Amino acid sequence: MTEIFYKSTRGENGIITSSEAIIKGIAIDGGLYVPTSFPSIDLPFYELAKMDYKELAFYIMKKYFTDFDDRELLECINSAYDEKFETSEIAPLVENQGAYFLELYHGPTLAFKDMALSILPHLLKTASKKLNITKEIVILTATSGDTGKAALEGFANVEGTKVIVFYPSKGVSEIQKRQMITQKGDNTFVIGIEGNFDDAQSGVKELFNDIQFNRKLYENNYMFSSANSINIGRLIPQVVYYFYSYLKLLRNGKLKKDEKINIVVPTGNFGNILAAFYAKKMGLPVNKLICASNENNVLYDFINTGIYDRRRELKLTSSPSMDILISSNLERLLYELSSHDDELIRNVMENLKKEGRYEITQENMKWLKDFYGGFAYENEIFDTIKDVYDSSKYVIDTHTAVAYSVYKKYKEDTRDNSKTIIASTASPFKFTRSVYKALNECDDNLNDFELINKLAEFTGLDIPNAIKDIENREILHNYTCNKDSMKSIVKKILKI
Numbered sequence: 001m002t003e004i005f006y007k008s009t010r011g012e013n014g015i016i017t018s019s020e021a022i023i024k025g026i027a028i029d030g031g032l033y034v035p036t037s038f039p040s041i042d043l044p045f046y047e048l049a050k051m052d053y054k055e056l057a058f059y060i061m062k063k064y065f066t067d068f069d070d071r072e073l074l075e076c077i078n079s080a081y082d083e084k085f086e087t088s089e090i091a092p093l094v095e096n097q098g099a100y101f102l103e104l105y106h107g108p109t110l111a112f113k114d115m116a117l118s119i120l121p122h123l124l125k126t127a128s129k130k131l132n133i134t135k136e137i138v139i140l141t142a143t144s145g146d147t148g149k150a151a152l153e154g155f156a157n158v159e160g161t162k163v164i165v166f167y168p169s170k171g172v173s174e175i176q177k178r179q180m181i182t183q184k185g186d187n188t189f190v191i192g193i194e195g196n197f198d199d200a201q202s203g204v205k206e207l208f209n210d211i212q213f214n215r216k217l218y219e220n221n222y223m224f225s226s227a228n229s230i231n232i233g234r235l236i237p238q239v240v241y242y243f244y245s246y247l248k249l250l251r252n253g254k255l256k257k258d259e260k261i262n263i264v265v266p267t268g269n270f271g272n273i274l275a276a277f278y279a280k281k282m283g284l285p286v287n288k289l290i291c292a293s294n295e296n297n298v299l300y301d302f303i304n305t306g307i308y309d310r311r312r313e314l315k316l317t318s319s320p321s322m323d324i325l326i327s328s329n330l331e332r333l334l335y336e337l338s339s340h341d342d343e344l345i346r347n348v349m350e351n352l353k354k355e356g357r358y359e360i361t362q363e364n365m366k367w368l369k370d371f372y373g374g375f376a377y378e379n380e381i382f383d384t385i386k387d388v389y390d391s392s393k394y395v396i397d398t399h400t401a402v403a404y405s406v407y408k409k410y411k412e413d414t415r416d417n418s419k420t421i422i423a424s425t426a427s428p429f430k431f432t433r434s435v436y437k438a439l440n441e442c443d444d445n446l447n448d449f450e451l452i453n454k455l456a457e458f459t460g461l462d463i464p465n466a467i468k469d470i471e472n473r474e475i476l477h478n479y480t481c482n483k484d485s486m487k488s489i490v491k492k493i494l495k496i
């Protein structure tokens with residue numbers, strides 16, 4: 001087995017183990033940790049196709065987390081992918097509309113973030129033990145709505161950790177918000193900020209890179225880590241389900257040997273689609289990676305022009321988990337595509353910070369040939385939800401609708417008929433107002449909680465356990481703060 005190490009995309013000296021990378025979250029130079037090389041698949045696909053989700057998860061993660069021993073990793077996997085998921089399949093694949101919807105939302109918080117955040121706390125705890133860390137780990141997280149709840153749920157009452165979540169107080173759905181502010185656990189803290197997701201993410205990144213503040217934490221027996229997809233421990237578990245869904249198609253005779261698939265991913269911070277790219281690097285036969293954006297279409301522009309320009313108004317859309325203008329994980333992609341050119345990464349990230357934009361040369365545009373970028377307008381998202389339902393009674397959420405809508409454009413554009421997997425990232429019950437509105441006349445007097453029942457009645461679907469009676473749960477977190485006072489809030493929480 002080849003040992004895999006991790007290093008920063010921005011050139012910081014030295015390589016570290018996966019445990020260290022998971023604990024640190026982000027490099028001190030501001031870069032993201034990436035594997036120094038990609039492991040390859042050393043079993044035939046027909047062998048892998050016999051594995052269930054947990055077995056495959058072990059096979060893939062073991063290749064990246066090489067300093068974890070078998071028992072440690074198995075324990076993490078078994079604690080993560082258990083009855084918390086509403087289906088023992090963990091990630092079911094549903095054939096519909098001539099494509100395959102990979103349902104990643106059957107976990108405890110109804111969004112795909114559970115796929116990684118149900119395991120990250122265990123990886124962190126194990127890593128911390130391996131490294132003899134006695135400090136309390138403070139998970140600092142910015143969320144556009146789904147990561148926050150998934151992190152809270154994953155870390156609640158995990159010994160030796162505290163989890164602090166910042167969310168844009170006006171940028172999440174009513175149900176997302178209620179899921180977070182009713183979170184139990186003495187070690188959980190939830191704060192709404194007057195600002196958008198990018199403000200929250202930038203604020204969190206600044207705290208991570210504040211050397212003095214980190215020193216102060218250290219003196220008080222704390223250290224920061226991250227539950228955002230900047231943490232490599234979040235990214236790698238996401239590679240698993242791309243293999244899993246491909247192998248299922250292979251096993252069921254839907255794919256021929258070596259036949260390539262397309263993967264469509266509704267994208268925000270570029271983590272989920274990057275995991276698909278990592279899968280491709282490991283040998284998954286992928287034709288196109290289709291990056292689907294909502295009206296915050298920075299990535300669409302980048303893939304089509306080579307110019308990344310965040311200088312625009314952030315729009316609040318019906319797919320709030322993708323309302324992002326700074327897609328952090330693009331940095332990891334560029335690092336790979338540029339053959340590990342950390343100087344280039346430093347330059348573009350510096351430009352992004354100072355000028356709000358960067359570009360790659362026309363020559364380097366060929367790097368992006370495996371990607372297709374598209375975006376969907378709000379009305380297209382609503383029409384797509386309705387069309388899919390009318391033709392098949394299948395209900396998709398707004399994020400998945402962005403993906404499907406872009407996939408339709410891709411097909412019109414290219415006439416490519418490759419089999420296609422669509423990452424279905426959230427339960428329709430998490431975005432009930434928009435989904436119900438798309439399907440039926442919506443009475444604006446009904447609140448989001450009443451609409452949960454309406455949606456269940458209308459579609460005949462069962463309400464997922466995770467949000468049953470959510471409106472009656474006690475509100476335990478009721479704080480908001482200015483985006484400039486994140487640091488003082490953290491100090492107050494930690495009493496330092």
Ligand SMILES: *Cc1c(COP(=O)(O)O)cnc(C)c1O
Nearest residue numbers: 146268269270271272321425426
């Ligand atoms: C987080 C999220 C996305 C975006 O995923 P990224 O990894 O940030 O690109 C899409 N859909 C849903 C429902 C999400 O929660």
